[in-house]
Amino acid sequence: MKFAAGLGLLAALLMTGCSTGPQGNPNRQPYANEPGGTMAVKPQTMGAVSYDPFGTPAPFADMQAGQAAINPPPPLPVPPPQANPPLRSR
Numbered sequence: 632m633k634f635a636a637g638l639g640l641l642a643a644l645l646m647t648g649c650s651t652g653p654q655g656n657p658n659r660q661p662y663a664n665e666p667g668g669t670m671a672v673k674p675q676t677m678g679a680v681s682y683d684p685f686g687t688p689a690p691f692a693d694m695q696a697g698q699a700a701i702n703p704p705p706p707l708p709v710p711p712p713q714a715n716p717p718l719r720s721r
Contacts, residue, residue: 661668 656662663669
């Protein structure tokens with residue numbers, strides 16, 4: 632079974648690979664090996680960034696305690712367990 636599933640997956644991947652190409656490029660952006668592609672662009676430096684391991688992190692919205700953390704809702708009531716129904720005799 633594992634062999635058949637693996638073979639089916641391999642066949643699906645191979646068929647998918649056959650259908651890709653320039654005709655499947657909806658944005659018409661150049662590929663890496665075409666002029667203007669990613670590899671044809673000159674590398675640019677982004678600048679140096681310093682890191683202070685002992686500095687305080689910059690505040691952002693995820694670090695602020697929201698209303699749900701300050702005033703949590705009350706716990707949901709737990710229903711009492713159901714008693715077993717009496718057995719009917721025939």
